[in-house]
Amino acid sequence: MEILEYEAKNIFKDYNIPIPAGFTISSIDKLNREKADSLGFPLIVKAQVPVSGRGKAGGILKVNNFKELKLITSKLLKCTIKGIPVRTVLIEKFLKVIKEYYVAFTIDYSLRNIVFLASTEGGVDIEETIKEKPYLLHKVPIDPYIGLKDYVVRNIAYKLGIPKNNVRSFTFIARAMFNMFREFDAELVEVNPLALTDKGLYALDVRIIIDENSLFRQKDKLLKYISREMFRGKTAKEEKAKTLGLSYVELDGNVGVIGNGAGLTMATMDLIGLHGMRPACFLDIGGGASKARVKEAVNILLENPKVKAVFINIFGGITRCDEVALGIVEALKQAKLVKLLVVRIKGTRDKEARLILKQNNVEAYEDIEGALEKLRSLMVI
């Protein structure tokens, strides 16, 4: 779960990492001249949306006076960036940058470990630069039981060529970021750029991504920093699915795909695609889905006007097929819109499941080929 820049910066502030002075507003009426003047122009206006490439998409602008600030702020508050409406802008003091660095803590799936990343090539083009010159990226694995060693951070500071006077500040920032990374169960804590200014090192732009699987122990702490709904960047239906324990992503086709397990659901989408049809969504009911969860899953698709047909592909292990069948039948009983529906169901208690479905006039197949053929013939009509 990606949190917004200003929320992340509030966390940085609590870890005593220097960030530019600033404030946020969510309505242009609240824009206060005195507040802006006290920061002193020029200022930077930053749209708060959890997407990368925000600057290049026109979401970060410099303003030189109050008139410009008002114009840009009201414009940003009315626009969307990469499909996401801007509800808040962050207004910050502009700092003159001498040198930009890149610093991050994340988990490297290949090393299956925490890594400390740092580079002299901070800024928006870091990815491209590192692709061309991988030696400019310093990457140090960190033992999860020992944590960040002091000499490792010092060595990185020397390799980056951090000026002598700023090395202590750098090691303080790196350690604070690492503590934050662990204490917040983050997938990523990134500062890009970490800017060297005449007043020292400042975290100009920061990102924090929280591991959603850790919310059971992070939620209370996060609610101090996150003011609005937790699951931004998702459609209303995607949010509803999330709260039900379903994994749901909307796509542009017209065949709604439900499966159990990410792999099977993806493979089913692949099959729909290879057969010349287009998936309308990815909906994984997960392992061991209950009747109620299946009912909600089917409901989400039945209520979606873009969906012409629903294709359900279940291969039950921990998922019991008869539970799935009962969920489907209950959803159909309450359905307002009639859709084409084909079910393929196999695995734990599948005979019972197919019997339940047949008794309720639902086409149910044991083999995928038969089910796909049926779907294709229905879609042609």
Added chain:
Amino acid sequence: MVVLADEKRYVLVQGITGREGSFHTKLMIEYGTKIVAGVTPGKGGLNVHGVPVYDSVENALKKHPEINSSIVFVPAPFTLDAIYEAIDNGIKLIVVITEHIPLHDEVKLVHYAKKHSVIIIGPNTPGIISPSICKIGIMPASAFSKGSIGIISRSGTLTYEVAYSLAKVGFGQTTAIGIGGDPITGLTLLEAAELFEEDEETKAIVVIGEIGGVMEEELAKAYARGKISKPIVTYIAGKYAPPGKRMGHAGAIITMGMGSYESKIRAFKNAGVAIAKTPYEIPKLVSKVLKNAH
């Protein structure tokens, strides 16, 4: 021979009194797996489908010193602790069924297991099965049959699917290993392939991968170097999946373009591995690679 799940496995079920733990204990016993004890803290003294339940792994091992494997159904907030408990008591094979374990816990458990030479299968795995010998997992037994194919999979349901479609044309399995669907797992695709490489009975390896992570690329590289010599057939799920979330710049920097569908297919193609476009093409390709191998 088979790998990992053999007749010498004496299995402890951690989290045996929960809904899934109890349900699958029954199914494993019916399959013939030697389930000797269960653990749920606070529920010691109970009995689940004839299996005695203990408060701790230590107590279970006192009564059943033959225990050498564990299957974990413990809920995600407590899984790491359950794995520590199994490792500290000397269990060397741990199958972790639990899903949604925090990433930081997964990093820790992988490290701890490595340090103690413990094999972790999963997390978020359907487990391992050597048909008609031993099942330490939650897969529907009816999908699997005895034979000479080794299956390695990142996806639970797809494993059943592929085993079932292989069985329809007469190919059974030595062992099927679900390595788990999380970005960080204990046993990797490559390590699982190395087990099959050393198993005489296994004639070909089926690898079911999916987008994300870099395990497929690592396996492809090892295959190209000749580290794995047995024929491999692979299917990668997710050609039509929307691109996953990007982890700031760090995600892209770390993977350097690896992890996408195209990257995995390219790696396997360059290595000379047979690639199936759908899971249902796998049986046909398995026949082909086995014919070519003779």
